[in-house]
Amino acid sequence: xxxxxxxxxxxxxxxxxxxxxxxxxxxxxxxxxxxxxxxxxxxxxxxxxxxxxxxxxxxxxxxxxxxxxxxxxxxxxxxxxxxxxxxxxxxxxxxxxxxxxxxxxxxxxxxxxxxxxxxxxxxxxxxxxxxxxxxxxxxxxxxxxxxxxxxxxxxxxxxxxxxxxxxxxxxxxxxxxxxxx
Amino acid sequence: xxxxxxxxxxxxxxxxxxxxxxxxxxxxxxxxxxxxxxxxxxxxxxxxxxxxxxxxxxxxxxxxxxxxxxxxxxxxxxxxxxxxxxxxxxxxxxxxxxxxxxxxxxxxxxxxxxxxxxxxxxxxxxxxxxxxxxxxxxxxxxxxxxxxxxxxxxxxxxxxxxxxxxxxxxxxxxxxxxxxxxxxxxxxxxxxxxxxxxxxxxxxxxxxxxxxxxxxxxxxxxxxxxxxxxxxxxxxxxxxxxxxxxxxxx
Amino acid sequence: xxxxxxxxxxxxxxxxxxxxxxxxxxxxxxxxxxxxxxxxxxxxxxxxx
Numbered sequence: 317x318x319x320x321x322x323x324x325x326x327x328x329x330x331x332x333x334x335x336x337x338x339x340x341x342x343x344x345x346x347x348x349x350x351x352x353x354x355x356x357x358x359x360x361x362x363x364x365x366x367x368x369x370x371x372x373x374x375x376x377x378x379x380x381x382x383x384x385x386x387x388x389x390x391x392x393x394x395x396x397x398x399x400x401x402x403x404x405x406x407x408x409x410x411x412x413x414x415x416x417x418x419x420x421x422x423x424x425x426x427x428x429x430x431x432x433x434x435x436x437x438x439x440x441x442x443x444x445x446x447x448x449x450x451x452x453x454x455x456x457x458x459x460x461x462x463x464x465x466x467x468x469x470x471x472x473x474x475x476x477x478x479x480x481x482x483x484x485x486x487x488x489x490x491x492x493x494x495x496x497x
Numbered sequence: 498x499x500x501x502x503x504x505x506x507x508x509x510x511x512x513x514x515x516x517x518x519x520x521x522x523x524x525x526x527x528x529x530x531x532x533x534x535x536x537x538x539x540x541x542x543x544x545x546x547x548x549x550x551x552x553x554x555x556x557x558x559x560x561x562x563x564x565x566x567x568x569x570x571x572x573x574x575x576x577x578x579x580x581x582x583x584x585x586x587x588x589x590x591x592x593x594x595x596x597x598x599x600x601x602x603x604x605x606x607x608x609x610x611x612x613x614x615x616x617x618x619x620x621x622x623x624x625x626x627x628x629x630x631x632x633x634x635x636x637x638x639x640x641x642x643x644x645x646x647x648x649x650x651x652x653x654x655x656x657x658x659x660x661x662x663x664x665x666x667x668x669x670x671x672x673x674x675x676x677x678x679x680x681x682x683x684x685x686x687x688x689x690x691x692x693x694x695x696x697x698x699x700x701x702x703x704x705x706x707x708x709x710x711x712x713x714x715x716x717x718x719x720x721x722x723x724x725x726x727x728x729x730x731x732x733x734x735x736x737x738x739x740x741x742x743x744x745x746x747x
Numbered sequence: 748x749x750x751x752x753x754x755x756x757x758x759x760x761x762x763x764x765x766x767x768x769x770x771x772x773x774x775x776x777x778x779x780x781x782x783x784x785x786x787x788x789x790x791x792x793x794x795x796x
Contacts, residue, residue: 338635345629352622356615356671363670384670423607425536433673464607469675469682471544473535504776520762527758533749540750546761589768593761600757604750702765709772712788716779719787 363433367410373438373456380437383416383458384466385409388451389428390495395446404448407432413452417443418460425465436460504712512705519698526691543601545691548678549699550594555658557587557703558627562655565648577644578718580651582710584630586703591624606673616674619661626654640721 366385369376385407392405403418403426416434426432436459443450443457450457505513527545534541564580567573598617599609611617630650634643660667665676678684684692748754780788 335635335637338632342629342632342636345625345632348625349622349629352618352625355612356618362613365670424604425607427536430536464611464673465605466673467536467605467675469678471534471537471541471678471685471688472683473532473685502777502780503773504780505773524758528754538749540753542754543757546758550761589764593764596760597757600753600760604753706768706772709776713772713775713779716776716783716788719783720779723783 365409366407366414367412369414369438369458370412370454376438378437378439380435383407383414383434383436383460384431385414385416385434386431387426387428388413388495391449391451392426392428393445393448395448397443397445402445404443404445404450406451407434415443415450415452415454415457416460417445417457418463420461420463423463423465425467426463431466431468433464433466434458434460435462504709504716506708509705509708512701512708516698516701516705519694519701523691523694523698526687526694531687531691532685537605540601540604541688543597544678544688545695547594547597547601548692549695550590550597552679552696553699553703554587554590554594554623555662556700557583557590558623558651558655558658560707561587561627561630561651562658565651565655568644568648569652572641574644574718577648578711578714579707580648581631581634581714582707584627584634584651585710586706588624588627588631590699590703591620591627595620595624602673608673611673613671614673615664615668615671616661617672619657619664623654623657623661626650626657630654640718 363382363384364372364376366383369381369383386409388406388408392403394401394403396402397404397417400419403422404416405418406413406415408414409431416436417439418434418436423432438456439459440456442455523545527542531542531545533539560583561580564576564578564583567576568580595617598620603609630647633647633650636643636646665672665674676682679692
């Protein structure tokens with residue numbers, strides 16, 4: 317009988333015991349949001365376009381950074397560097413080319429004309445990959461171990477590789493001209 | 498008169514039927530009629546569930562923000578209830594946006610996730626903020642104070658919506674995500690048509706769900722209000738002559 | 748067809764989550780409706796009865 321006569325006390329107790337979960341979630345959310353915002357503000361992911369990476373090569377030194385560029389189709393070569401099987405190619409952005417040696421499996425959509433985002437660092441010297449003719453050939457190459465593809469929002473199925481290269485605003489005609497030589 | 502023991506109505510039944518028909522049409526169009534993409538091949542078919550989830554996430558959270566403002570300005574319980582209903586559905590859509598985007602990202606970007614990617618992470622922040630909104634609503638306490646706290650979180654979350662949406666334009670070099678497929682993209686006619694069908698079906702489901710969720714919230718308010726009424730009656734009865742000594746002690 | 752696994756996971760999860768949420772809404776609606784008198788359910792109209 318006491319329970320029905322004094323409904324508020326036991327109910328308040330039950331509520332308290334049930335509410336630790338949303339309170340915990342709310343606190344967890346605040347912490348997670350702060351961590352994520354901090355992560356973004358400190359630039360956890362920032363791509364240097366090929367032209368910027370070349371311009372800032374001395375500042376970058378042998379630091380690890382992320383490089384974005386568009387692979388030149390005719391340059392893509394599967395070969396070996398020492399004992400290691402690698403994929404070598406040249407990327408271009410803003411009319412500037414960078415030779416790349418990538419260790420590991422290339423991305424599924426990796427092809428000439430579709431921009432890639434690579435993690436790695438500058439190495440001074442020739443790539444020395446069998447069968448690869450470096451198009452930049454400036455005494456440096458970018459050694460990469462992670463590849464992602466930055467595809468665009470063009471889902472029209474008539475875009476031939478050469479047309480896309482010619483239409484590209486960012487890379488000029490460099491790649492098309494080089495491959496045509 | 499037939500006893501009704503559910504939150505359905507003629508409108509929700511019509512919406513529900515339209516959603517089922519629409520989903521069948523979407524599966525047929527999305528899997529068998531829309532063309533594959535030259536680059537992505539059939540992975541592009543993820544667009545038909547990913548983009549509608551993303552667009553209706555925005556609409557749901559904008560609805561929450563409008564409801565929140567209406568609560569803060571006018572103390573409208575109706576709008577507060579709409580805000581809460583839209584937030585729950587928005588969280589569902591936002592979770593699906595993140596999940597389908599991640600699954601789509603593996604074959605196309607070559608990664609499920611990147612913690613530094615500005616579009617991915619701002620979407621995750623939005624998702625977490627709206628989970629925070631729902632948590633605040635579940636914390637209890639006086640209803641008015643709970644609604645006010647939740648409304649502030651709802652408005653704050655809406656404030657980052659433009660950042661989430663425009664991030665692919667503003668920070669091109671901080672995201673793998675392509676620009677908007679709907680406003681800036683080039684789509685094959687049948688791909689665009691199927692995408693529009695997806696948007697309509699998601700919209701119908703949103704309306705079906707928000708009507709049911711609103712009614713559930715309404716019922717919960719009614720139950721809380723009748724619990725309060727009952728407690729007041731019992732309290733009053735304690736002070737009346739003839740109440741037992743035990744009641745008076747409590 | 749390529750990428751069938753990814754498509755099944757993406758579409759399948761979307762549909763499964765939608766279905767579970769739908770069932771949850773309907774069940775919650777039924778449970779709560781039983782606790783509230785008909786005259787206090789504002790969506791009920793003559794056409795629905």
